[in-house]
Amino acid sequence: MSEPPQPPPVGPPEAPIAIAAGDGRGEPATPTGAEPGRARSLWSDAWHDLRRNPVFVISALLICFLVLISIWPSLIATESPLRCQLSRSLEGASAGHWFGFDTQGCDVYTRTVYGARASIAVGVCATLGVALVGTVIGGLAGFFGGFWDALLSRVTDMFFGIPLILGAIVFLSMIKLSGIWPVVLVIAALSWPQIARIARGAVITAKQNDYVQAARALGASHARILLRHILPNAIAPVIVMATIMLGTFIALEATLSYLGVGLRPPTVSWGVDISAASTGMQFRNAPHILLYPAAALSLTVLAFIMLGDAVRDALDPKLR
Amino acid sequence: MGRYVVRRLLQMIPVFIGATFLIFVMVYALGDPVAALFGDRAPDPATARQLRAEFNLDKPVWQQYLLYMGNIFTGDFGTAFNGEPVTDLMGRAFPISFRLMLTALVIELVLGILLGVITGLRRGRAFDTSILMATLVVIAIPTFVLGTTAQFLFGVQLGWINPAVSPEGRFSELLLPGIILALVSLAYVTRLTRTSVAENTRADYIRTAVAKGLPRRRVTVRHLLRNSLIPVVTYLGADIGTLMAGAIVTERIFNIQGVGFQLYQGILRQNSPTVVGFVVVLVLIFLLANLLVDLLYAVLDPRIRYV
Amino acid sequence: MLLEVQDLHVEFTSRDGLVNAVNGVSYAVDAGQTLAVLGESGSGKSVTAQAIMGILDSPPGRISKGKILFRGEDLLTMGREARRRIRGEKMAMIFQDALSSLNPVLPVGYQLGEMFRVHRGASRKESKAAAIELMERVRIPAARERVGDYPHQFSGGMRQRIMIAMALALEPDLIIADEPTTALDVTVQAQVMDLLSELQQEYRMGLILITHDLGVVADAADVIAVMYAGKIVEHAPVDALYKRPAHPYTKGLLESIPRLDRKGQDLYAIKGLPPNLARIPPGCSFHPRCPIARDRCAVDVPPLYEVAPDRSSACHYWKETIGD
Numbered sequence: 001m002s003e004p005p006q007p008p009p010v011g012p013p014e015a016p017i018a019i020a021a022g023d024g025r026g027e028p029a030t031p032t033g034a035e036p037g038r039a040r041s042l043w044s045d046a047w048h049d050l051r052r053n054p055v056f057v058i059s060a061l062l063i064c065f066l067v068l069i070s071i072w073p074s075l076i077a078t079e080s081p082l083r084c085q086l087s088r089s090l091e092g093a094s095a096g097h098w099f100g101f102d103t104q105g106c107d108v109y110t111r112t113v114y115g116a117r118a119s120i121a122v123g124v125c126a127t128l129g130v131a132l133v134g135t136v137i138g139g140l141a142g143f144f145g146g147f148w149d150a151l152l153s154r155v156t157d158m159f160f161g162i163p164l165i166l167g168a169i170v171f172l173s174m175i176k177l178s179g180i181w182p183v184v185l186v187i188a189a190l191s192w193p194q195i196a197r198i199a200r201g202a203v204i205t206a207k208q209n210d211y212v213q214a215a216r217a218l219g220a221s222h223a224r225i226l227l228r229h230i231l232p233n234a235i236a237p238v239i240v241m242a243t244i245m246l247g248t249f250i251a252l253e254a255t256l257s258y259l260g261v262g263l264r265p266p267t268v269s270w271g272v273d274i275s276a277a278s279t280g281m282q283f284r285n286a287p288h289i290l291l292y293p294a295a296a297l298s299l300t301v302l303a304f305i306m307l308g309d310a311v312r313d314a315l316d317p318k319l320r
Numbered sequence: 321m322g323r324y325v326v327r328r329l330l331q332m333i334p335v336f337i338g339a340t341f342l343i344f345v346m347v348y349a350l351g352d353p354v355a356a357l358f359g360d361r362a363p364d365p366a367t368a369r370q371l372r373a374e375f376n377l378d379k380p381v382w383q384q385y386l387l388y389m390g391n392i393f394t395g396d397f398g399t400a401f402n403g404e405p406v407t408d409l410m411g412r413a414f415p416i417s418f419r420l421m422l423t424a425l426v427i428e429l430v431l432g433i434l435l436g437v438i439t440g441l442r443r444g445r446a447f448d449t450s451i452l453m454a455t456l457v458v459i460a461i462p463t464f465v466l467g468t469t470a471q472f473l474f475g476v477q478l479g480w481i482n483p484a485v486s487p488e489g490r491f492s493e494l495l496l497p498g499i500i501l502a503l504v505s506l507a508y509v510t511r512l513t514r515t516s517v518a519e520n521t522r523a524d525y526i527r528t529a530v531a532k533g534l535p536r537r538r539v540t541v542r543h544l545l546r547n548s549l550i551p552v553v554t555y556l557g558a559d560i561g562t563l564m565a566g567a568i569v570t571e572r573i574f575n576i577q578g579v580g581f582q583l584y585q586g587i588l589r590q591n592s593p594t595v596v597g598f599v600v601v602l603v604l605i606f607l608l609a610n611l612l613v614d615l616l617y618a619v620l621d622p623r624i625r626y627v
Numbered sequence: 628m629l630l631e632v633q634d635l636h637v638e639f640t641s642r643d644g645l646v647n648a649v650n651g652v653s654y655a656v657d658a659g660q661t662l663a664v665l666g667e668s669g670s671g672k673s674v675t676a677q678a679i680m681g682i683l684d685s686p687p688g689r690i691s692k693g694k695i696l697f698r699g700e701d702l703l704t705m706g707r708e709a710r711r712r713i714r715g716e717k718m719a720m721i722f723q724d725a726l727s728s729l730n731p732v733l734p735v736g737y738q739l740g741e742m743f744r745v746h747r748g749a750s751r752k753e754s755k756a757a758a759i760e761l762m763e764r765v766r767i768p769a770a771r772e773r774v775g776d777y778p779h780q781f782s783g784g785m786r787q788r789i790m791i792a793m794a795l796a797l798e799p800d801l802i803i804a805d806e807p808t809t810a811l812d813v814t815v816q817a818q819v820m821d822l823l824s825e826l827q828q829e830y831r832m833g834l835i836l837i838t839h840d841l842g843v844v845a846d847a848a849d850v851i852a853v854m855y856a857g858k859i860v861e862h863a864p865v866d867a868l869y870k871r872p873a874h875p876y877t878k879g880l881l882e883s884i885p886r887l888d889r890k891g892q893d894l895y896a897i898k899g900l901p902p903n904l905a906r907i908p909p910g911c912s913f914h915p916r917c918p919i920a921r922d923r924c925a926v927d928v929p930p931l932y933e934v935a936p937d938r939s940s941a942c943h944y945w946k947e948t949i950g951d
Contacts, residue, residue, distance in 0.1 A: 154334055160558075161339030161603050165565030166583075170595060171346050173587040251462050255569060258464045259584075278468040284476065294465045302460035522684075524727040530682050531722075532793065533715030534745055542741075546732050621732055622777040 046314035056310035059303040066300055070116040079110045111273055112292045118269030119297065122183055123250040123304075129188035131242045134195025139234065141196070142203030143226060152200065156193040164190050165255065172261035183262050187249055198241050202234035209233070240312040247304030254297055270297040328614055332607050339607075343599045344385050347592050392600065398593030400586070406597040409582050414601075417578035419491055420570065421563050423498030428506040428559075433552065436513020437545065443518055452514075455507035463566055467500040467573040484575040494576070501570040505559050512555055516548040523547070550621050557613040561606055628696070629833040630679070630718075630801055631655045635693035637674050637857075640686060643905040648674045648688070650857040650907075656833040658800065661824075663836045663848035663865075665880070667901050671857035672837045676803045679835075680720050681710050697801075716746050719794035721823075723806040725786035729778040735762075735789050736774030742796040761792040765822060784815035788822065795826055801833045808843060820847055841884055845869065853877050856902050856912040859931065863938035873940035873949040875917045911943070919944055 050056045069076055083106075141152035164187075171186045206212065212229050220229075254271030256262030258278060263269045265276075270293045276282065277290035369378075379387070391398070397406035439448040458466070474480045474496060485493045520526060521544065529543045568580030575581075579598060586594030618624045637649035649671040656662045664672045677683045679695055681702065695702045697717070702710060722728040730738055739761050740754030749757065755774065762770035765788040767781075778786055787807065794802055807823065808816040824847050827834045836847060844851060844865070851868050853861040853876065861874040872878040882895035899916040902908055908915055914924035923943060931939040934949065942948055 154338070157331075157335045158338035158342065160561075161335050161607055162342065162599075163561035163565040163602070163606065165568060166599060166602065167343070167346075169568065169583075169587065170343060170599060174346055247460070251460070254462045255464060258462070259569065259572065261587075274462065274465060278464055284472055290465065290469075294461065297462065298457070298460040298465075302456060305456065305459060524722060524724060525730040527682055528720075528722060528728045528793075529730070531680055531714055531720045532742060532745070533711050533713070534741065535711065538745065543730055543733075547730070550732075622734075623731060623779050 043315075046311070049314040050310060053310050053314070055306050056314075059307040059310065062299065062303040063307060066116055066120060066303070069113055070120040073114045073117060076113055079107055108273075108289060108292050111268055112270070112296050114268045115270040115273055115293055115296065116300075118180060118263060118267055119250050119253060119271060119300065121180055122187070122253040122263075122269075123246045125180070125184045126187040126191075126249045127242050127246040129184065130192045130195050130245065131238060133188065134192040135199045135235070135238055137192070138196030138199030139203045139226070139231070142200035142234075143207065143222075143230065145204075149200070152196060156197055159190060159193040162190065164252070165259075168252075168256055169259060169261055172256065179267065180263065183253055183256060187252060191245065191249075194245070195238060195241060198237050199234060202237045203230055206230045206233040236315045240308050240315065243308035243311060244305055247301040247308070250297065250304070251301050270294075324618060325611075325615065328611055332611065336604065336607055339603045340389070340596075340600050341382075341385055343603070344388065344596055345381060347596050348384060349381055388596070392597070397597040400591055400594045406593050409594065410598065410601065413577065413579045413582045413598075416488075416494075416576060417567055417571070417580065420494050420498055420501060420567055420576060420578060423491065423494050424502035424505070424563055424566075427499055427502040428509050431502075432506045432509025433513050433549070435510045436552075437517055437540075437548070439510070440514040440517025440548070441521065441540075443514075448514075451510065455510050458503050458507040463500065463504060464569050464573060466503060467497075467570060470496060470500055471573060485577075487577050497570050497574045497576060500573070501563065501566050504566065505562055508555065508559070509552060512552050513548060516551045517544060520544055520548050546620065550617065553613060553617050553620055556616075557610040560609040560613075564602055564606065628655050629658050629660075629698065630835075631694075631696040632675065632679065633694040633696065635675060635678060635695065636691045637671070637678055637683065637688060638691050639688050641905070643903070646904045647907060648857055648904055649678070651693070652854070652857070652859055654852045654859065654862065656801065656835055658833050659828070659831040660850065661827065661834040661836055661848045663838060663844040663851045664854060665838060665841065665844060665851055666854035667839055669856075669901050669904060670854040671904075672854050673805055675854075676720070676805055676835065676837055680718065680803060681714060682720075712746075715742055715799070716797050717799050718801040718803065719797070719799045721787075721790050721794045721802065721804040721807045724810050725783070725790045726778060726810075728790060729786065731778055734775045734777055735781070736776075739789070739793055739796060742793065746797055757796070761796055762789070764795070764826075765789070765792040767792075783811050784819060787811060787815075787819050791819070791823060791826070795830070798830050799832065801835070802827065803835045803837070805837045806839070807836075809838070809840065816843070823847075841880060853880070856907050857904065858912065858941065860913065860941045861939070862931070863934070863940075867935070867938055871949050873934045873938065873945045874942045875919055875944075875948055876913050878948060879918075911941070919947065 137152060141149045167190045168183075168186045171189075172182060175182060207230060209229075212225060215225050215229050250270075253262055253269065254274055257264070257269065257271035258275035260275075263272050265272055273293040274290065274297065277293070282289065395407065397410070400406050400409055435451055439451050442448050475482065475484075481496055482493065485497065525547075526539065526543060529539045534543075564579075567578065568583065570576070571578045571580035572584065579602065583595060583598045585591075586598065631653075632655070633653050635649055635652045636647070639646040639648055652671065652675050654662060654664070664675070666672045674683070674688070677688075678690055679702070683690070690703060693703070697713065702713070705713075729735065736755055736758040739758035740749070740751075743749035743754040743757045744751075759770050759774050762774065767773065767785055767788055773781075778789070781789065787810075791807075794804075802823075804823065808819050811819060820843060823834075826832075834847075836844070838844060848865050850862070850864055852859050853868075853874065855876050861868065861872065861877045863873065868877065869881065872881055876897070879895065879897040883897065897916055898918075902912055902915075908925070910923075910925040910927055911917070911920070911929050914920040917924065921944075927943065929941045929943050931941050932943075932945055934940050934945055940948075
């Protein structure tokens with residue numbers, strides 16, 4: 001009952017940089033040398049493709065590295081991000097302090113390393129929340145249909161009526177709390193309908209597959225059909241969307257911090273540092289205080305978006 | 321077509337009520353409008369009670385909501401922190417933001433479609449690859465970083481523009497803010513058009529058009545472009561929301577006294593009528609814009625029209 | 628001769644390397660004649676047709692060798708603009724899937740009228756009138772009312788009629804029909820084929836009918852060219868080929884049609900799969916699947932042997948095949 005033009009998801013709505021070698025149209029349907037034996041599954045097929053895709057490998061490695069340092073920042077940073085000397089305010093790069101010092105005289109390198117934790121925590125937690133709530137609600141609505149489905153569609157539309165940043169600003173400024181959790185909560189609360197819509201669509205598609213009908217005819221329980229037959233097939237688009245959203249959530253945290261409603265000092269995050277550097281053009285005489293945290297954040301966002309793109313392509317049978 | 325419009329309008333009503341109620345609850349249930357009036361001082365209990373009664377704050381939230389909506393439909397949005405009617409603020413703020421968003425929309429559509437078509441037709445060439453990389457970079461860097469950097473570069477270093485926009489917000493002053501606001505959407509429109517063009521060049525009906533002996537220009541403009549724009553138009557619906565949110569950030573950077581600025585002032589001073597009033601109007605505009613996009617979509621794609 | 632294809636080679640670059648889709652195809656069609664090109668998918672029959680029309684995707688496709696003579700003039704050495712003028716005006720093509728081959732967002736009347744506007748400089752009004760007349764020609768009911776309808780509003784058979792009308796619009800000399808009935812219901816197939824044959828006779832056009840359906844061929848064609856792995860393996864008049872095929876592949880195809888007079892017998896099936904065009908077997912490309920293959924077949928590439936004045940076969944052992 002949802003109407004035709006569904007607004008596409010917030011993520012990059014299309015294909016990636018990888019350019020598929022255009023095959024001849026129709027006719028030279030080269031039967032790819034009859035591969036012996038077992039039919040490969042969607043996932044193992046995708047994995048086969050992904051391992052060879054440099055975009056995937058680079059972004060995956062980068063993400064692993066980021067996750068690692070957000071758990072153990074002390075692996076590569078020896079100082080404390082809160083030990084600052086005002087006397088060294090805005091000082092440039094020097095031995096032992098490659099990225100220089102910020103306005104407060106804190107070491108930019110240390111803060112950039114430690115900033116990963118809050119930024120990635122916001123991204124990961126918000127995404128997990130969105131994915132969990134969205135998949136369960138969207139999946140159930142798609143599976144059972146009827147009244148629940150209609151209700152979900154209306155609720156989803158309702159949430160789409162409120163632009164994300166707008167809702168987040170109002171919410172965060174009213175509850176007057178700052179810190180990671182309120183930011184995670186508001187992002188998750190306002191963006192789960194996007195995942196729900198995707199999960200609903202994927203479940204409806206999967207539900208119509210013959211083997212699901214067969215399982216139903218054989219008397220399998222709802223739970224069994226959902227978990228064993230539908231979920232594995234419907235989860236792929238959710239994972240792709242969630243990966244891309246993760247990147248945009250990290251950027252969103254920074255934007256909210258810039259607007260003064262997100263994270264605030266003494267929390268150490270890229271968003272906090274970037275907004276401190278941007279506000280009132282603090283960076284005008286010391287570009288390094290903007291450059292390093294902004295570069296770290298942008299690279300992270302880029303890595304997640306490209307990872308999502310690469311996974312989507314690998315899972316999209318149309319492109320092979 | 322007429323029935324389609326009516327149906328879409330009717331569907332908008334529950335969405336409008338739901339979305340505005342959600343905002344209303346956030347502001348009136350989570351915040352304390354009366355306490356905000358007193359700033360940092362603790363309010364005198366008797367005055368506070370009187371104010372609560374006056375603003376209907378002692379009633380249940382849903383009743384407050386109905387009373388508020390009733391007032392809105394008679395044109396009464398309440399008063400802002402400085403005693404000015406909220407409608408006066410809107411009268412000043414909306415034209416400026418409208419000009420800003422219009423500038424951004426024109427830039428993103430004209431440039432985005434142009435770049436998308438060129439890259440879509442020349443996939444894998446150097447130009448295509450560099451544009452694709454550029455779109456990714458633009459998407460990955462937060463708007464406010466790009467905005468403040470551009471402001472610093474063009475406003476302070478080069479002195480081409482005035483870093484802050486005057487309260488009138490003329491089109492000429494809004495060019496750079498418009499570009500900054502457009503950037504992310506521009507990147508998406510480019511990528512979307514590119515994919516869509518690339519897909520459609522391989523479509524059977526394009527092959528038919530070539531086999532008919534149509535000149536290349538006609539094939540591209542009449543057959544390819546028209547079909548490729550359909551996904552771009554559907555994206556516009558969501559994009560209006562992106563632009564609205566982006567406008568808040570852009571107005572902050574360039575000190576533009578538009579909707580984002582007023583909303584921000586309202587939030588800072590905890591003035592609920594300003595916040596709820598502006599957000600309600602924004603939601604309404606967003607929904608109407610989406611309706612318009614749906615209609616445009618139906619015009620472009622006859623398969624939708626006759627369902 | 629209306630059209631002569633001489634020793635045409637087409638290759639595609641793909642992920643598997645260079646794919647030789649067409650390897651030295653020669654055939655000819657005269658005005659009023661119907662040539663059926665028969666083969667499985669991947670045999671190169673559609674690629675040849677695309678090369679003739681000049682709508683080959685390039686890249687990845689490339690014509691590496693050969694000539695395509697249209698009324699004695701080589702199309703391949705012609706300029707891009709001259710080539711475009713011939714398309715639609717002198718030769719036209721009918722595609723398999725009319726739903727995807729018609730533009731979904733333009734009315735059928737516009738798409739038909741476009742032929743007159745572009746090639747004849749007709750006005751909007753004239754082209755609409757011409758479109759209605761065309762739709763009546765291909766017997767679409769209520770043509771005047773339906774001229775503004777969109778492709779998805781027509782049935783499959785009606786859409787294919789519109790494709791035919793579009794091809795016939797400027798009364799071309801040559802029509803290439805690529806599997807024109809494959810996507811249709813069996814009952815509609817016959818109607819569409821009859822219409823096509825009738826109009827072909829009326830305008831004395833040459834027709835190249837590309838198909839994998841032997842049933843369609845028997846009624847409509849004058850001459851048949853059977854293609855396998857990018858080559859013509861047998862070329863013969865219809866009756867002769869049906870009575871006494873001179874290539875084991877043709878024979879296999881004929882024997883795999885269910886026939887009423889052989890009720891109860893097992894249906895014959897050609898063993899194996901069509902070859903990967905990136906790795907065509909040496910010698911005779913059909914030898915791995917051929918029931919009468921000998922050692923020589925894996926080494927010597929068979930030339931097109933002349934079987935009779937008007938027929939040929941690319942089998943070393945054609946005498947044996949035709950004899951039994």
